[in-house]
Amino acid sequence: MSVNAPSPQPETVAVAVGRTLAELGVEHVFGVVGSGNFAMTNALRRGGAGWTAARHEGGAATMADAYARTTGTVTVVTTHQGCGLTNAVTGIAEAAKSRTPMIVLTADTGVAATLSNFRIDQDGLADSVGAVAERVHSAASAVADTERAFRTAVLARRTVVLSVPIDIQGQPYPGADSPAAGSTRRRPTAQSLRPSAESVSALADALSRAQRPVILAGRGGRNAGPELLALAQVTGALTATSAAAHGLFHADAFCLGISGGFSSDFAAETIRNADLIVAFGCALNMWTMRHGSLIGEDTTVIQVDTEQTALGAHRPISAGVLGDAAETATAVRTELLSRSPAPLNVELKLRTTHMQDLIAERARKDTEPFEDLSTGERIDPRVLSIELDRALPAQRSVAIDSGNFMGYPAAYFQVPDERGFCMTQSFQSIGLGLHTAIGLATAAPDRLTVLGTGDGGFLMSIAELDTAVRQQLPMVVVVYNDDAYGAEVHHFDAAEDELEIVRFPETDIASVARGFGAEGLTIRTAEDLTAACTRISQGVDSVLVIDAKIASDGGSWWLAEAFKGH
Known part of the structure; x- marks a missing residue:
């Protein structure tokens, strides 16, 4: 039967x-x-x-x-x-x-x-x-x-x-559309937008005339690094990025770093003195251009973007080019070389030996002199950031939370490329940093993920420390701990008694981290910092939380710029 x-x-x-x-x-x-x-x-x-x-x-x-x-x-x-x-x-x-x-x-x-x-x-x-x-x-x-x-x-x-x-x-799906075993459904692919011949010619003319050009890449230029660098090299332009594209020109000796609130004084002044800024996939918003103060009075500004509505949305521009960043950069470079097959005389512009030396000596934030504010109980956040950057491996991914502290890891922590930096800042919410770091670590498990966060944002997101530990993610969490919502303390025009609502008793974050199964260290002094750097140099294969008790900076430079926009 x-x-x-x-x-x-x-x-x-x-x-x-x-x-x-x-x-x-x-x-x-x-x-x-x-x-x-x-x-x-x-x-x-x-x-x-x-x-x-x-x-x-x-x-x-x-x-x-x-x-x-x-x-x-x-x-x-x-x-x-x-x-x-x-x-x-x-x-x-x-x-x-x-x-x-x-x-x-x-x-x-x-x-x-x-x-x-x-x-x-x-x-x-x-x-x-x-x-x-x-x-x-x-x-x-x-x-x-x-x-x-x-x-x-x-x-x-x-x-x-x-x-x-x-x-x-719960209803039965009536279709029979599954692809054959081993195949994949046809995926949509975005087509590159080619710029018009007129736009290419006009941009080539502008770059030929300029004596102090700067190529500025934003989020929309992240996939065009080689093309943008090649264009900079034949036109004598320096390079810079918005925070969203940090690391894109890491290997370029003529890169000024991040443009905007995280810039060194030298980088900001060099961008301000440019006679031409060409922004590829960059919004030119208040963060990147310091409310327009990084654009000189006689500077020509040309913006390249794939969306018409983005052109001039945040700042008046001299001209707009509708096109993909890589396509546009390649087309303009080809146009320039067709006019003069030999490389342009870039020594007349900004890519000189002298400028390269100046950038090496002054473009990074850690080259600027400062007064060490460390005490016996608190570490200067600049000293902290500089020493940790030296101790961390080169192959790293850096995530940044929002808050008064954030200029330090953003300006001082270097990254190997544009995929190594993520700052979820468009909505300006604190408390997203730990989440961002977990996403980064999951996407790039071959790199050590580094999170820079404040005590407020970290404690707001503390439940996900369990996720990081459970997933066994290699991660260093640096908590810039001032026992307060620092932005409010430093940048609100308020009486001392009014600020009580944004100050808190000291929290032992290292102990909290150990309770979640992470490793926890506390930094108060230079000796503590040396010990933490030694620990990092030994290799980190799980979650290490550093509770850095930071000295007051009197209000971070970058946030003073930001509050101008509120």
Whole structure:
């Protein structure tokens, strides 16, 4: 007697959605799982995506954001419906404002569940923070809806909130569209935007005329490093970056570093004296141009971007070029060499031996003299940053939280390339640094991840220290600890008694870290700092938290600039 084999269960919509995202190339998923996103998350995992279980959805969103920025791939953060999504909103807003291609895969209440406590206007919530609201509308359209969301993330460089109602998730998916075993679904690819011939000619003319040109790269220029450097070399231009592209010209001896609040005095003055600034994929906002003070009165400013609305959005410009950074740089260089096949006489411009010596001696922040503010109980944050930078391995990734302290790790910690730096600052929220570091460490496990954070931001995100320890991520967390919300203490015009609400009793962060299973050290003195540097030089293969009790800087230089914009 034969026994009939049971019929295979039909694929549900939840499984089809997760499978489709995996087939489209999602490498990693971050999130917190509840009943609403359980099946979709496991379908992604079965499809080959890596998985990091965060302790809070807000942390998961920023982990995914940092991973996407580092790898250049579309990453997924997954949440439960309603409260799971609202928990992630700050991280989603940061990603949306940074134009990070990311999918927020979230459950939603069913259409008929009008009295559900989970019910909110998820589409409206997504719209309100600048993300794109998409949803799975039916079982029949599930895969097409998912592909549309992914396509928007890639081609429009947007953060997309894809809501999948739970009453649709459990329905059988009626399609039969899975690719053959071993193949992948066709992934959308963004096409490079070529600049017009007229724009190329005009930019070539401007670079030919300029005697003190500077090429400035932003987030949109991060994938064009070789092309931009080649253009700088034939035109005698110096290079610089916004904070978002820090490390792009690390190997260029004529790089001035980060333009803006983190610049050295020499770098800022050199940029201010340029007669031509060509900004590639750079917004020229108040941070990068110090509210316009880094643009000289007679400086010509040309902005290159892939979006028309970005040209001149933050600052008046002399001309705008619509085009991809790499395509434009290559086309302009080709045009210049076609006019003069021999290399241009760049010695008449800024790429001179004398300028190279000046940059080596004065362009980095650590070359500037300062008075050591260290006491017997507190370490000067500049001394701390300089010595840690020397002790840390060259192959590193640096994440920065927000706060009064942040100029120190941003200005003093060097990175090997543009993939080695991530600062989630577009929404200007503190408390995202630890999440960012976890995303970075997951994306680049071959490097030591270094986090610079304040005590306020670190304690705000402390639950994710468990995630870093659990994932066994090699990481050095440097807490610039002044026992306060330092920005408010230093930059608010307030009486001493009013500042009591932003000052706190001393916290033993090293002990807290050890409670999570991390290694913890405290730095108060030069001797403590030497011991910490020795420990780092021995190699770090897990999480090391350094509680650095820092001396007051009287208000950081970069934040004084920032507060001009408020």
